[in-house]
Amino acid sequence: MEHLDPSIVDWSRAQFALTALYHWIFVPLTLGLTFIVAIMETIYVKTGDEWWKKTTKFWMGLLAINFAIGLATGIIMEFEFGTNWSNYSWIVGDIFGAPLAIEGIMAFFMESTFFAVMFFGWDKVSKKAHLLSTWLVAIGSNLSALWILVANGWMQHPVGMHFNPDTARNEMTDFWALVFNPNAYSKFLHTISSGYVLASLFVISVSSWYLLKKRDIQFAKRSIIVAASFGLVVSLFNLTTGDDSARQAALHQPMKLAAMEGLYEGNAHASLVAFGILNPEKKPGDSKEAFLAKLELPYALSLLSFHKLDAYVPGIDQLVYGDMEKGIMSAAEKIERGKDAVAALTAYKAAKKAGESAKAAESLQAFEKNSHYLGYGYLNNPLDVVPNVPLTFYAFHTMVLFGGWFILLFIIILYFSMINELNERRKLLWIALFSLPLGYIAQEAGWIVAEVGRQPWAIQDLLPVHMATSNYTSTPVMTTFWLFAVLFTVLLIAEVKIMTAQIKIGPKGEDHV
Amino acid sequence: MKWIYRIYHFYRDGFQGMGRLGKRLWLLVAIKLLILFAVIKYFFFPNILEEHFSNDRQRSDYILQQLTQGD
Numbered sequence: 001m002e003h004l005d006p007s008i009v010d011w012s013r014a015q016f017a018l019t020a021l022y023h024w025i026f027v028p029l030t031l032g033l034t035f036i037v038a039i040m041e042t043i044y045v046k047t048g049d050e051w052w053k054k055t056t057k058f059w060m061g062l063l064a065i066n067f068a069i070g071l072a073t074g075i076i077m078e079f080e081f082g083t084n085w086s087n088y089s090w091i092v093g094d095i096f097g098a099p100l101a102i103e104g105i106m107a108f109f110m111e112s113t114f115f116a117v118m119f120f121g122w123d124k125v126s127k128k129a130h131l132l133s134t135w136l137v138a139i140g141s142n143l144s145a146l147w148i149l150v151a152n153g154w155m156q157h158p159v160g161m162h163f164n165p166d167t168a169r170n171e172m173t174d175f176w177a178l179v180f181n182p183n184a185y186s187k188f189l190h191t192i193s194s195g196y197v198l199a200s201l202f203v204i205s206v207s208s209w210y211l212l213k214k215r216d217i218q219f220a221k222r223s224i225i226v227a228a229s230f231g232l233v234v235s236l237f238n239l240t241t242g243d244d245s246a247r248q249a250a251l252h253q254p255m256k257l258a259a260m261e262g263l264y265e266g267n268a269h270a271s272l273v274a275f276g277i278l279n280p281e282k283k284p285g286d287s288k289e290a291f292l293a294k295l296e297l298p299y300a301l302s303l304l305s306f307h308k309l310d311a312y313v314p315g316i317d318q319l320v321y322g323d324m325e326k327g328i329m330s331a332a333e334k335i336e337r338g339k340d341a342v343a344a345l346t347a348y349k350a351a352k353k354a355g356e357s358a359k360a361a362e363s364l365q366a367f368e369k370n371s372h373y374l375g376y377g378y379l380n381n382p383l384d385v386v387p388n389v390p391l392t393f394y395a396f397h398t399m400v401l402f403g404g405w406f407i408l409l410f411i412i413i414l415y416f417s418m419i420n421e422l423n424e425r426r427k428l429l430w431i432a433l434f435s436l437p438l439g440y441i442a443q444e445a446g447w448i449v450a451e452v453g454r455q456p457w458a459i460q461d462l463l464p465v466h467m468a469t470s471n472y473t474s475t476p477v478m479t480t481f482w483l484f485a486v487l488f489t490v491l492l493i494a495e496v497k498i499m500t501a502q503i504k505i506g507p508k509g510e511d512h513v
Numbered sequence: 514m515k516w517i518y519r520i521y522h523f524y525r526d527g528f529q530g531m532g533r534l535g536k537r538l539w540l541l542v543a544i545k546l547l548i549l550f551a552v553i554k555y556f557f558f559p560n561i562l563e564e565h566f567s568n569d570r571q572r573s574d575y576i577l578q579q580l581t582q583g584d
Contacts, residue, residue, distance in 0.1 A: 061534065064534075068538040069541065071542055072542075072546060072549055075549065076553070079553070079554050080558070082562075082563070083557075083558045083559060083560065083561055086561040086562045090562060090572060090576045116524060116527060120524070120528075121527075124527075165577075167569070167573045342581060346581040479557065491545070498537070
């Protein structure tokens with residue numbers, strides 16, 4: 001693009017990352033806590049034990065705080081689409097329209113109806129009707145996430161669409177291909193299950209605090225049993241969905257997988273790096289070692305990526321420089337084809353304007369031939385296809401390490417809960433208390449893997465980020481970046497303050513929502 | 514029409530019987546929405562394509578121009 005202020009790309013990117021990362025502090029807890037609350041209320045309805053009602057209402061109060069403070073933090077990203085990412089918004093408009101409209105309508109109706117029954121309806125509707133509303137809030141808020149992730153999954157693996165060279169828009173040709181995009185549903189399941197893990201950690205962490213303070217012991221123990229049982233099941237599920245997400249990356253975003261694993265040199269018996277320290281001097285194509293130190297699981301990367309011990313996993317070098325033997329096209333070749341697609345699109349536009357229909361048809365044919373490489377036409381250097389390897393690698397390994405720790409923690413907590421010795425294990429309670437921040441770090445690390453790992457693409461292979469940005473000045477974007485940084489920090493402080501105040505009041509307090 | 518009356522009462526009683534925490538949260542939501550929509554959206558987030566072009570044809574042409582100019 002001509003006259004594009006280069007800093008607009010960085011500021012727009014930074015602003016989107018800031019808002020998405022802050023938004024993602026609130027959302028996963030809501031997704032998971034709705035289910036935990038629904039399980040607790042189900043126990044109440046089944047047993048008729050008023051203790052469970054009190055327990056449910058307490059956690060529902062904390063859910064309300066998180067929901068109210070997180071509410072509409074995501075809408076900012078939609079503002080950003082129209083201002084900072086207008087090219088992108090136009091190009092994806094037809095694809096994003098349907099899922100985001102469904103999400104908006106669903107969120108509005110579910111939230112205004114069933115949330116109201118959940119909070120206002122305790123003594124107004126029957127127990128079963130109230131329980132149904134609580135479950136519908138849980139299901140509805142999770143389905144809301146589905147549509148967002150359908151849109152995101154499409155960006156990572158665009159399917160069910162066709163680029164219209166007359167309107168410059170991707171038009172949906174198959175709605176179900178979009179919905180059942182394997183990338184979208186693996187991402188959806190991994191994302192929501194990670195939210196359930198976080199909510200389980202939250203309940204365990206807060207309950208551990210009560211046990212450490214030797215107050216509300218019965219309430220805390222009961223809450224821990226529900227959260228640890230739920231947490232263990234969902235964390236194991238999260239492990240399988242994570243495996244599927246990595247497999248999707250292997251199939252459709254091999255560069256992302258290579259960056260996640262710090263894999264520069266592809267091989268047929270690829271090992272999985274369990275722990276590793278990357279060599280900061282390493283660059284694609286050189287002969288330096290990729291790691292200063294590492295601990296590997298032999299064959300595991302081949303096995304997990306393609307379900308075969310001897311499957312070939314391409315590395316960054318192969319994906320940049322190509323490998324004829326393995327049938328991997330170099331980035332330089334893709335860039336050339338992309339430039340051919342851009343040139344054909346330019347010729348098509350000129351021929352249409354001049355009314356030369358034969359030339360337009362010929363140009364269109366040339367464009368269609370290379371349209372899958374269109375995005376590469378806007379790159380200048382083959383190394384542009386490599387994302388930030390250290391950030392992707394460390395974020396991925398942090399997420400996996402903490403994910404493994406959470407499974408272990410749930411097992412230990414559940415074991416000591418079952419033998420009724422949990423409140424005597426004070427060190428374990430302290431560990432459980434401080435595992436909550438790790439849950440949040442894992443959540444944010446997951447977002448970084450998904451989004452940094454797919455750079456330079458806004459839409460995989462079709463639109464690089466710098467082409468998605470508006471031709472706009474960076475000053476207002478910088479201003480709003482700092483404005484959001486302040487606003488979100490205030491909201492986060494408010495969340496922590498109100499939440500801790502409510503936790504200190506405890507389940508016996510009458511000040512429920 | 515009776516059901517509309519019942520729904521109205523349901524919400525009215527819900528809001529009236531709300532605890533201090535609920536009221537604080539609603540206040541917070543209202544302030545936040547006001548800041549987001551009346552200040553941030555209004556002053557800082559114009560829809561560039563909507564503002565600069567009057568129809569989709571012009572918007573398409575502009576984006577095509579962006580896509581075909583290259584870097």
